[in-house]
Each structure stands twice: as structure tokens, then as C-alpha cells.
Amino acid sequence: MKAVILAGGFATRLRPLSCSRPKTLFPIVNKPLLQWIFEGLTTNNVTEVVLAVNALTQFHIKQQKPAKCGLKIKYAIDPPKTPLGTAGPIKNTEKIVKYEEPFIVLNGDIFADIDYKQLMDAHVKTGALATIALHKVEDPSRYGVAELDKNNRIKNFIEKPTKEQAPTNFINAGIYILDPKIFDYIPKGKQCSIEREIFPTLAKEHKLFGHLIEGLWMDIGKPEEYLQANKIILDKIYEKNKSKLSKNIEAKKPVAIDKRVIIGKKTVIGPYAILGKNVVIGDNVQIYDSIVFSGAKIGDNTIIKGAIIGEDAVIGKNVQVNIGCIIADQAKIKDNLNLTKELSVCPAKEISETILKRNIIC
Ligand code: GDD
Numbered sequence: 001m002k003a004v005i006l007a008g009g010f011a012t013r014l015r016p017l018s019c020s021r022p023k024t025l026f027p028i029v030n031k032p033l034l035q036w037i038f039e040g041l042t043t044n045n046v047t048e049v050v051l052a053v054n055a056l057t058q059f060h061i062k063q064q065k066p067a068k069c070g071l072k073i074k075y076a077i078d079p080p081k082t083p084l085g086t087a088g089p090i091k092n093t094e095k096i097v098k099y100e101e102p103f104i105v106l107n108g109d110i111f112a113d114i115d116y117k118q119l120m121d122a123h124v125k126t127g128a129l130a131t132i133a134l135h136k137v138e139d140p141s142r143y144g145v146a147e148l149d150k151n152n153r154i155k156n157f158i159e160k161p162t163k164e165q166a167p168t169n170f171i172n173a174g175i176y177i178l179d180p181k182i183f184d185y186i187p188k189g190k191q192c193s194i195e196r197e198i199f200p201t202l203a204k205e206h207k208l209f210g211h212l213i214e215g216l217w218m219d220i221g222k223p224e225e226y227l228q229a230n231k232i233i234l235d236k237i238y239e240k241n242k243s244k245l246s247k248n249i250e251a252k253k254p255v256a257i258d259k260r261v262i263i264g265k266k267t268v269i270g271p272y273a274i275l276g277k278n279v280v281i282g283d284n285v286q287i288y289d290s291i292v293f294s295g296a297k298i299g300d301n302t303i304i305k306g307a308i309i310g311e312d313a314v315i316g317k318n319v320q321v322n323i324g325c326i327i328a329d330q331a332k333i334k335d336n337l338n339l340t341k342e343l344s345v346c347p348a349k350e351i352s353e354t355i356l357k358r359n360i361i362c
Pocket residue numbers: 006007008009010023052053054078082083084085086089106107108109110142143144145159171172173174195219221
């Protein structure tokens with residue numbers, strides 16, 4: 001099987017962390033999301049993947065080099081200054097891959113435990129031109145929503161309806177099986193949305209089907225979703241990795257601590273703390289419900305709760321970083337400061353005074 005991963009969006013809702021990395025490379029328990037996706041695809045017998053991205057995202061992926069897990073990887077690059085949306089990049093893969101059979105398309109910001117083979121079987125059985133994996137949620141308003149008939153044919157597809165307009169709670173999981181005939185529907189070299197332009201047309205032509213997926217599914221598009229996804233995965237994998245934790249670390253489980261992390265005396269890590277590689281933490285520090293990206297340094301007597309600390313950021317001594325704070329890569333927080341809830345600090349920015357009003361500091 002072949003798969004296309006759409007990963008050329010701008011991740012505005014994850015700023016300022018996404019200023020320096022695309023969404024698909026955000027670490028989920030110390031491993032880039034893209035690598036989790038690759039692993040899921042390999043266990044489902046996918047052998048070839050096309051990354052449909054922009055040039056900057058390609059640059060980041062090539063720099064970070066997530067493990068390819070034995071997959072053959074190709075790139076389809078959006079033209080400069082013309083983001084192709086969510087359908088245009090699929091059309092853009094046509095010249096790169098010879099498609100003879102239905103193929104998988106995935107949004108690159110989804111973490112899901114999915115049986116692609118089952119989805120493919122459902123697709124073949126109905127003879128659909130496109131099959132959308134559907135997931136049931138409480139509030140469908142920030143997703144694409146499908147209305148099905150009794151044979152799982154999608155009668156109606158609406159992208160991001162209001163809560164009142166949404167006909168059902170079955171949302172587009174951002175995972176599709178598409179027949180190569182899809183290429184006849186998408187214009188070449190132009191921005192085109194699969195959700196707003198292609199799916200409604202296919203629904204009218206009775207060629208669009210849905211397949212309900214059970215189990216783990218998460219979109220990491222917003223900071224709180226990203227934190228939550230890490231927590232859930234940490235819980236899931238913690239039991240397996242328990243034994244790896246050094247006895248000298250005072251950890252309230254579950255925690256994940258990557259290679260070459262230094263932790264000072266009387267410091268308590270966790271519960272739900274994820275520390276990337278080369279992180280250095282001083283004495284008497286508390287870190288919980290938080291993610292600390294690789295290379296960050298945290299000074300003595302500091303408390304970090306419910307926050308995300310970017311790569312190589314430096315947090316001084318005696319600092320309080322509160323719930324929902326995002327400290328971007330290489331930002332510097334000086335000693336003896338209190339940062340209020342939901343404060344965002346842009347990359348490389350230096351903060352030298354206490355901030356008690358929610359804000360984005362650039
Ligand atoms: N190459 C390329 N070019 N990729 C893009 C572009 C583009 O111009 N724009 C977006 N993408 C990629 C994003 O990187 C992401 O992986 C995927 O397309 C979906 O875009 P998002 O911006 O994340 O969309 P969304 O989360 O608001 O909504 C989508 O996902 C929901 C599930 O999480 C839609 O598909 C919804 O219908 C769906 O329910």
C-alpha cells in the first residue's frame with residue numbers, strides 16, 4: 001500500500017512553538033509525531049510514503065531525520081508562495097507516484113491507532129471513490145462532519161459547521177482511502193480544499209463513504225490537545241518502559257526522561273512530565289503535567305506546572321511557570337519571576353520581569 005501524508009499547513013494554533021518546527025515534527029513522548037505515523041503505517045504493510053509538504057517543512061524533516069521505519073519516502077512540494085490546501089497537494093503527488101490502486105491519505109497532525117487494512121477492506125467492499133475514516137466526538141464544530149445513510153454512504157459533508165448546524169457527531173478523522181480516479185476531480189497547481197470542494201461533490205455523486213473507527217484518535221492542533229495527547233500516550237507506554245528509569249531520580253509516575261538528562265538534588269519530576277534529551281534541571285525543582293523539549297535548562301527552586309518549554313529555552317532560578325504557558329525555543333526567563341497562566345513567549349525572547357496578565361510576548 002502507498003500513503004500520502006499532508007503536512008504543509010502553518011500550524012497557527014500551535015504558535016509560538018510552531019514558529020520553529022512543523023506540527024508533524026512535534027514530539028509525542030520524545031518521538032516526532034511523524035515517526036509514530038510511520039510506525040503505524042509500516043505495521044499495516046505500507047511500503048511507500050509521499051510527504052506532501054512545503055519547502056520549509058521538507059527542510060525541517062530532512063534536518064531532524066525521523067526514523068523512516070523501512071519506508072520508501074518521497075516528497076511532493078507545494079509551489080513557492082502557493083499553499084495548495086488539502087486537495088491540491090494530493091494532486092501534486094500524481095506526477096511522483098504511479099497509482100494503480102486505492103491509496104491512503106493522512107493529515108500529518110493526527111495521532112491514531114488505526115487498522116488501515118480494515119479501512120481499505122471497507123473501501124473495496126462499497127466500491128467508493130473515497131472513504132473517510134470517521135470518529136465520534138462530543139463537539140463536532142471544529143471538524144468536518146458527515147451524515148450517513150444506512151449503508152455508510154455519506155449523504156452530506158460539512159466542514160466546520162456550527163454546533164447547531166452539525167447533522168451528526170461523526171467527524172472526519174483526517175484519514176482517507178482514495179481511488180486514483182480522485183485526480184480527475186482536483187485542479188492542478190491550484191489551492192483546493194478536499195473538505196470544502198471535493199467531498200461535497202463526491203457526496204452529491206453518491207461516491208463518498210464513511211467508516212467508523214474506534215479507539216485512540218487525537219488531533220494535536222492546539223496546545224491543550226498537544227499536552228493531552230502526550231499524557232494519554234505516556235499512560236499507554238509507561239508500563240512498558242518503567243524499568244528504564246534510573247533509581248536516583250525522584251519521579252512521580254508516569255514520566256518520560258530521554259537520554260543524557262541531568263537532574264539536581266531534591267527535584268521532583270512528575271506526574272506527567274516529559275523531558276527531552278540533554279535537558280538540565282537544577283536542585284529543588286518541581287515539574288509536572290508539562291513537556292520540556294530537548295536542551296532546555298531549568299534553574300534551582302523553579303516550579304513548572306501544565307506548561308510547554310521549548311528547545312534550548314533557559315528558565316532561571318526561583319521561577320514559576322503556570323498552567324498553559326508556552327515558552328518557545330531558545331527563550332530566556334530570568335531569575336525570580338512569576339509567569340501567569342497561558343502566557344506565550346516567542347522564540348529567543350528574553351523576559352526579565354514578572355508577568356501577571358495573559359499575553360503573547362514577542
Ligand atoms: N501540503 C500542504 N499544503 N498541506 C497542508 C496545507 C497546504 O497548503 N494546508 C493544510 N495542510 C495539511 C496540514 O499540515 C494538516 O496535516 C492537514 O493538511 C489538515 O490541515 P489542518 O489545518 O490541520 O486542518 P484542521 O485540523 O483544521 O481540519 C482537518 O482535520 C480535521 C481532523 O483533525 C479537516 O480535514 C477536518 O475535516 C478534520 O475533521
